[in-house]
Amino acid sequence: MKAAVITFPGSNCDRDLAVALERAGAQVTRVWHKDDALPQGTDLVGVPGGFSFGDYLRCGAIAAQSPVAAALRRHADRGGYVLGICNGFQVLTELGLLPGALMRNTGLTFLCKPAVLTVATTDSAFTGGYGRGQRITIPVAHHDGNFQIAPDGLARLQDGDRIAFSYVPAINGSVSDIAGVLSENRRVLGMMPHPERAADPALGGTDGAALFRCLVGGAVNA
Ligand SMILES: NC(=O)CC[C@H](N)C(=O)O
Numbered sequence: 001m002k003a004a005v006i007t008f009p010g011s012n013c014d015r016d017l018a019v020a021l022e023r024a025g026a027q028v029t030r031v032w033h034k035d036d037a038l039p040q041g042t043d044l045v046g047v048p049g050g051f052s053f054g055d056y057l058r059c060g061a062i063a064a065q066s067p068v069a070a071a072l073r074r075h076a077d078r079g080g081y082v083l084g085i086c087n088g089f090q091v092l093t094e095l096g097l098l099p100g101a102l103m104r105n106t107g108l109t110f111l112c113k114p115a116v117l118t119v120a121t122t123d124s125a126f127t128g129g130y131g132r133g134q135r136i137t138i139p140v141a142h143h144d145g146n147f148q149i150a151p152d153g154l155a156r157l158q159d160g161d162r163i164a165f166s167y168v169p170a171i172n173g174s175v176s177d178i179a180g181v182l183s184e185n186r187r188v189l190g191m192m193p194h195p196e197r198a199a200d201p202a203l204g205g206t207d208g209a210a211l212f213r214c215l216v217g218g219a220v221n222a
Helices: 014-023 067-077 087-095 151-159 209-217
Strands: 002-007 027-032 044-047 081-085 101-103 111-119 135-142 146-148 163-167 178-182 188-191
Touching: 002 014, 014 027, 014 044, 014 209, 044 067, 044 087, 067 081, 067 087, 081 087, 087 101, 087 188, 111 178, 146 178, 163 188
Parallel strands: 002 027, 002 044, 044 081, 081 188
Antiparallel strands: 101 146, 111 135, 111 163, 163 178, 178 188
């Protein structure tokens, strides 16, 4: 699999994401926010966590206007895979590639800790390596992780089995405790927790590794 990982000014998880994808077997190219095209043959675009453009205006809002974001949109429109983590998830909602919005955490504090998640669907290239309902521990590090969506949008996510992960217990006020959602074609995943920070024993956890193994290598459990 050929993956492209984007770097914006203020990204801080881009290298970690590239390493996690490489360890799972992907061939990774790093892409700068001013690039207006993705490398030929890109299968997956990784949109990493961090503080793109200092989180000014709204987290991810300025990054969504960058030249590479237009190329990312074309990639998604062609049915390409996209993985947005934390600030990357915020960028994907700003781009309209995923529904909803990430608001300030209800506790109004920056949350930096391991979070317990339930795998809500295994029906995707990202989550097929887990069991449905499996509890996994993945770190979070955000102040705007409170996922909100109007009731009709929430019903569409629920009816379409598009909630990928949810928090147990609630941590940031997200509606239905949602931690990650899939696009309608199931090829775009946005999630606030950081699986790349739990993909190697040296990092203190490996629960995120199955996501990269499944995505890159198609290693589906069931
Ligand atoms: N780790 C991250 O990507 C953080 C995203 C964003 N800066 C926030 O705090 O919500």
